[in-house]
Amino acid sequence: MIEIEHLTKRYGKKTAVDDLTFAVKPGVVTGFLGPNGAGKSTTMRAIVGLDAPTSGLARVNGQHYSQFKSPLTEVGALLEAKSVHAGRSAYKHLLALARTHGIPAKRVHEVIDLVGLHEVAGKRVGGFSLGMGQRLGIAVALLGDPAVLILDEPVNGLDPDGVKWIRLLLKGLASEGRTVFLSSHLMSELAQTAEHLIVIGQGKLLADTTVDDFVNGSGKARVRVVSPDAARLAEHLAGPGITIASPERGVLEVSGTEAAVVGQTAAAHGLVLHELRTDRGSLEDAFMQLTADSVEYRQTVEGAK
């Protein structure tokens, strides 16, 4: 359980996080979504005590992170991938961290195998690719077998294989009752991994909801119809609250109604349908809609100065 209460962080005059309040619950993967500079990384850094909040607080399982007697077994964090000395080997980096807590070298080998770095563990990290650095960061996060995982853009730089692997890994960890909190700018990725969603923009909370509700609530669901009689069907469908677009000949995109209604209308008028499908709004659409508002908001504020 991660609790953020009225968290505000200013860097000089710039407000990175603005009175943010939300909670991340155990047992599900929670996604943290927001455009660049929205304050995701700052929030995550505040949780593990790297940044001190200007006001408000961030707690993990009811405690401030620095009060834990064994921080690494409470929270595992991947903040920026290359939080490693370039001249040190992956193994020694993990070993140095493990030793602070008396975690045995056996566990270091375990996490190295788990993230698939076995063959390069003895090599200097400076020569690692982005994806390898990312895997090492994940190994660091998993080192203490922690109850809470905080991962900033974990799929960055991973190949499709790695993306699939981490998706399954995170879901598995959440199903064991852990708190899994990951940020991403890949909204489609979050849709496949996360169950719950925290969306921020301009350092402010925009949404705290389930992924399903977020997508459905975006009002972007629409019905796609392919018909040789598209023009006539459109005439019969037209009505208040219904918008019909025709992206290409013979294809209609109808919003404001349901597929069943469209099908019945076509049958009632004896029109042939080749395809009838509901396109749920994508997470991207919902996200763009939300953040577009926050971008506009900023511009009006700047314009007012």
Add this chain to the structure above:
Amino acid sequence: MTAAAMTERPAAYVPKGGYRLTGAGLLRSEWTKLWSLRSTWIVLLCAVVFAAGLGALISASVPSDQGLAGADMALSFAMAGVSMSSVFIAVLGILTVTGEYTTGSIRSTMSAAPKRLGVLAAKAVVYGAVVAVLFSAMVFVTFFLSQALLDDPALSVSLGDDGVLRALFGYVAMIVYLALLAIALGSILRNSAGSIAFYIGVIMILPQLATILPWDWVADVVPYAPGNVANTLILVDTSQSTLGVGESWLWMGIWLVVAYGLAGVLLKRRDV
């Protein structure tokens, strides 16, 4: 959220016990970090080779008929390379801290030890101990090497002579003091180039340059400068120095308290 969804949730995971963040753990961690970098081996090797090599080279080339005499003169030949060597030690000390900031590994370090001060203490203890052991060995090897190479019987010194052993350990103390000062400096400035420039410019060179200034009070103050307070310790005959041996220790202590006090406060206050 529905009640059904709530009950589907697994019970919150409880981390396995047994592991603790400890001071001993931090020391072992810093030990691992120190020796897992190639630069440590290279710089320490350079420091020892320069100190011993320069001392031997100069001792071997001292002419025997110049009327040079005395234990301090003999030691100054033997330890001719130590001040050069101290720069290597200070730079490596600075890098043990600033290297973490420039590479970002400080984020891993401080996430594992969020109270932070223990990390600084562990770095100081580990590096100080390594330098102490290394230079204790180096100082004695160089002393005997130099004595074997010096021709002039007037420069012949024995470990049993009054003050010689104390002066030799004085060299070790001075180097350890400078190493500790360098770590605090690195922690305060957090930037490799800036810290090294500050160390060489302000700690090493400025007090020497200041003595050229025409004001008397400058000459009175210079022996108390952080880079100079250890200078008494390396003398066999301390009767001519401004600071006595006890005062020298006291001032080393004062400067370390000041440096680590500032470093500690900043470490706690600043974002990583």
